[in-house]
Amino acid sequence: MPVRSAVQTLPLRWFTLRRRVIATGLVAAAVAAWALHPTGAVDLADGKAMRHSGLKAAWQAGNVAVLVRHGERCDRSNNACLGDADGITLAGSRVASNVGDGLQALGMGNAQVLTSPLTRTQQTAMFMFGAAATPQDWLMNCRKTMLKDVVAHKQPGHNMVLVTHSECMNALEQQAGIHGSDGPGYASALFVSIDPVTGTPKVLGDLNASEWPRLLRHFKG
Template sequence: MLQGTIDKTPALRLYQTFRLPSRGVLIAALCMLLAVTVTAAWAHARFATPNLGNTHHPQHSELQANWSKGSVIVVLRHAERCDRSRGACLGDPTGITVAGSRVAADVGRGLQRLGLGKADVWASPEVRTQQTAHAMFGKTITTQGWLKQCDGQFAETAFAHKRNGHNLVLVSHSGCMEQLERTLDVPGSARSNGYASALFITQGSDGKEKLLGQMAASEWSKLVDAMEL
């Protein structure tokens, strides 16, 4: 009798150690997981950069209003780099690919539809940015050395070079776009710096930089179609 009791004791202790959580504990854990998921989703939506390729987004009409007033700066990343692709080079191996030049031309058509009558266009002096700008606008674009100096003063420098009543179109680099997004407190998860992508900013009523949104290279056709309706 005593031996039976002694034999069962380790098994009982093992059961008590590894027994499943109670129903209440499981429900509490599930509720906590749901709360974390909802909070993460809210944070992503709260800080996501507005996609201006979506013509129904409220920021899209704000872009058009600010653009008509000549109060927008758009920073464009160069097209696909030749030295980081297996595609055929447009020419110089430090420049862009042939495919990238076609994408840049599509972006240029979108900018033309948006309107360049009141716009100053500059490019970084690097070969890849000069080739991108030429593909976008069909001509050689004036270069500015500061457009390849992607430091923490990029936004301030851009606004210092902007003329009143004229939009400013800058063909630059991913590093400069990233610095601009940091200035605007855009979290890393919400940044989009694909080849030939665009970031639109303006100056808010408080005099500070204000983010209008971003647009991937593939979405310019939607903007063109919407403006032709």
């Protein structure tokens, strides 16, 4: 009887083990698929994510392009405006100044600043750095070739700050194979590294405007 019982239960154990192996394989495949097709950019305010992104080394080497969305739009807010309705609000200007302080803390000694020609982006750039930035039409007309244009304008050894629009940031993510993002908030940033030899772009992650103190703490740690 014990021998017969063992023989009868062997198939059940085998099928149970087989199911576990299959399930493990499916999980591994899902993880691999996510790695190849991530659902969204990582949050660089998270210390572990920031370190794994390689942002610090890439920034110090001058291999980064950072896209910053303009500050809060006057025509879509009840907050006080700086001036014309096509510009940003007073609150948006203060946030832009804080983001500029964050970028200055990273180091802007070898950085180039470009902006969309629209009023809201030019005002944002002015409050970020206290000086006018060079306007570029491709930072407004961006939906089809944004990633290609970023790579084309990136100078080796010089980080690049691009003050632009939400649709341009979304377009770059889509063209880089990043999907599932909720879209950038006002004055949020998207960091992209550009290989200086091959020109290959890599989305490193994104950052909300309020998260700069956390990024800087991890960056300098």
